[in-house]
Amino acid sequence: xxxxxxxxxxxxxxxxxxxxxxxxxxxxxxxxxxxxxxxxxxxxxxxxxxxxxxxxxxxxxxxxxxxxxxxxxxxxxxxxxxxxxxxxxxxxxxxxxxxxxxxxxxxxxxxxxxxxxxxxxxxxxxxxxxxxxxxxxxxxxxxxxxxxxxxxxxxxxxxxxxxxxxxxxxxxxxxxxxxxxxxxxxxxxxxxxxxxxxxxxxxxxxxxxxxxxxxxxxxxxxxxxxxxxxxxxxxxxxxxxxxxxxxxxxxxxxxx
Amino acid sequence: xxxxxxxxxxxxxxxxxxxxxxxxxxxxxxxxxxxxxxxxxxxxxxxxxxxxxxxxxxxxxxxxxxxxxxxxxxxxxxxxxxxxxxxxxxxxxxxxxxxxxxxxxxxxxxxxxxxxxxxxxxxxxxxxxxxxxxxxxxxxxxxxxxxxxxxxxxxxxxxxxxxxxxxxxxxxxxxxxxxxxxxxxxxxxxxxxxxxxxxxxxxxxxxxxxxxxxxxxxxxxxxxxxxxxxxxxxxxxxxxxxxxxx
Numbered sequence: 001x002x003x004x005x006x007x008x009x010x011x012x013x014x015x016x017x018x019x020x021x022x023x024x025x026x027x028x029x030x031x032x033x034x035x036x037x038x039x040x041x042x043x044x045x046x047x048x049x050x051x052x053x054x055x056x057x058x059x060x061x062x063x064x065x066x067x068x069x070x071x072x073x074x075x076x077x078x079x080x081x082x083x084x085x086x087x088x089x090x091x092x093x094x095x096x097x098x099x100x101x102x103x104x105x106x107x108x109x110x111x112x113x114x115x116x117x118x119x120x121x122x123x124x125x126x127x128x129x130x131x132x133x134x135x136x137x138x139x140x141x142x143x144x145x146x147x148x149x150x151x152x153x154x155x156x157x158x159x160x161x162x163x164x165x166x167x168x169x170x171x172x173x174x175x176x177x178x179x180x181x182x183x184x185x186x187x188x189x190x191x192x193x194x195x196x197x198x199x200x201x202x203x204x205x206x207x208x209x210x211x212x213x214x215x216x217x218x219x220x221x222x223x224x225x226x227x228x229x230x231x232x233x234x235x236x237x238x239x240x241x242x243x244x245x246x247x248x249x250x251x252x253x254x255x256x
Numbered sequence: 257x258x259x260x261x262x263x264x265x266x267x268x269x270x271x272x273x274x275x276x277x278x279x280x281x282x283x284x285x286x287x288x289x290x291x292x293x294x295x296x297x298x299x300x301x302x303x304x305x306x307x308x309x310x311x312x313x314x315x316x317x318x319x320x321x322x323x324x325x326x327x328x329x330x331x332x333x334x335x336x337x338x339x340x341x342x343x344x345x346x347x348x349x350x351x352x353x354x355x356x357x358x359x360x361x362x363x364x365x366x367x368x369x370x371x372x373x374x375x376x377x378x379x380x381x382x383x384x385x386x387x388x389x390x391x392x393x394x395x396x397x398x399x400x401x402x403x404x405x406x407x408x409x410x411x412x413x414x415x416x417x418x419x420x421x422x423x424x425x426x427x428x429x430x431x432x433x434x435x436x437x438x439x440x441x442x443x444x445x446x447x448x449x450x451x452x453x454x455x456x457x458x459x460x461x462x463x464x465x466x467x468x469x470x471x472x473x474x475x476x477x478x479x480x481x482x483x484x485x486x487x488x489x490x491x492x493x494x495x496x497x498x499x500x501x502x
Contacts, residue, residue: 020322021321021322021323022321022322038323038351039323040323040325040352041323041350041351041352042351042352042353084267086291086301089388090388091388091389092353092389093352136266136267136302136303138321138322138323139289139302139303139304139319139320139321139323140302141267141289141291141301141302142267142268142301142302143267143268143299143301144267144268145266145267145268145303183268184266184267184268184269185268241266242264242266245264245266245303246264248303249264249303249304249305249319251484252304252319252320252421252484253304253305253318253320254484254486255425255435255436255437255484255486256262256305256318
């Protein structure tokens with residue numbers, strides 16, 4: 001099985017919303033998402049938990065109002081983000097994460113007149129990554145950073161090909177789409193799949209995703225190594241996350 | 257401050273053992289942004305610069321944020337929300353549960369003579385109790401001496417919001433040398449008369465006779481914070497605003 005990728009390098013900006021406690025704008029693989037994080041703030045009585053913070057994730061599509069699909073994505077994100085947020089530090093409070101989808105890639109093969117809310121798994125990495133960046137920007141205590149990617153298994157000329165960050169066309173013809181997220185300790189944080197696949201295929205997907213998400217951060221001497229890019233398969237998300245945060249911390253601590 | 261190296265840390269990053277101060281006479285103190293995972297791991301929980309102080313045998317992560325999390329001993333500016341039977345409910349940051357301020361936590365306050373604070377009044381106070389399971393408690397009197405030490409109601413003036421890091425810089429003992437904020441001295445040098453109180457919850461109260469001066473001071477502070485101005489840019493800004501005053 002060959003591995004290919006369609007996407008370009010990710011881009012991010014932190015602190016784009018002045019009034020929120022933390023915010024981030026992230027674009028990758030045709031998707032652009034803006035997130036705001038507020039918290040810990042007072043939780044509504046019905047969300048209050050005596051021993052931990054309630055993590056509230058809201059996904060807003062680019063057009064229209066959210067429906068069942070968004071609720072589904074929200075519930076997946078909620079359960080994986082509350083694993084990395086130190087929820088026990090803030091009992092009876094609320095950490096609110098709002099994710100606004102701004103742009104999603106167009107499918108050249110289908111004539112879509114109306115931009116309808118139609119979210120699928122291939123947007124999950126963008127949502128997840130934006131949420132993590134916004135949490136970092138807000139300074140919400142988290143256990144570890146995390147990176148996420150999507151992999152689709154696309155049939156091609158009788159064989160199968162796995163595509164990192166699949167385009168809408170790839171998703172359309174794919175046999176299965178998988179979303180995986182890993183913490184910075186290389187632990188699997190999120191694994192969601194849809195479609196038909198075998199255990200062998202899932203294992204391959206796991207290896208591919210792990211390579212994209214968990215590439216070891218190069219040491220200072222090895223900085224030039226990254227530019228050579230011996231791994232051609234997908235962007236180096238962990239390195240991207242670190243350099244984004246490096247810029248943020250450097251601009252915050254300019255006076256030091 | 258003896259700091260040799262200040263590496264960037266991300267949440268969950270391992271901290272190399274030679275960065276952890278190893279004094280045997282004093283216990284190791286962990287400041288904001290660090291978590292002790294038993295038995296012996298020290299893990300950052302926010303992204304920032306790891307700072308180690310070998311003299312005090314302490315370490316913490318320096319970072320900027322907007323949401324204030326109370327810690328005992330912090331000086332803050334709180335707003336009275338309402339009065340209860342024997343305490344005031346005050347707001348120290350938006351959308352968080354109110355902090356309590358007992359009626360008797362003022363200088364020489366007794367049951368009969370206690371300050372009457374209307375909802376909306378501002379107080380400069382110290383956090384006495386802050387833990388995750390209880391609402392924070394603040395006071396306007398020093399428990400040991402019974403003196404107010406400058407705490408109490410802030411009359412008149414205006415409040416400006418700044419980032420938490422800027423508030424900490426203003427509160428530094430040597431804010432000019434270590435924090436690189438000179439605006440207050442510069443504004444004073446321009447002949448503006450004002451009083452100032454800085455709260456660690458990201459609020460700055462500016463008081464004085466002249467409303468124009470208050471606004472100028474507040475604007476200078478906010479522009480310095482938001483623009484991330486260096487010392488030279490601060491001088492330029494103060495000159496420009498002071499020129500507008502005349």
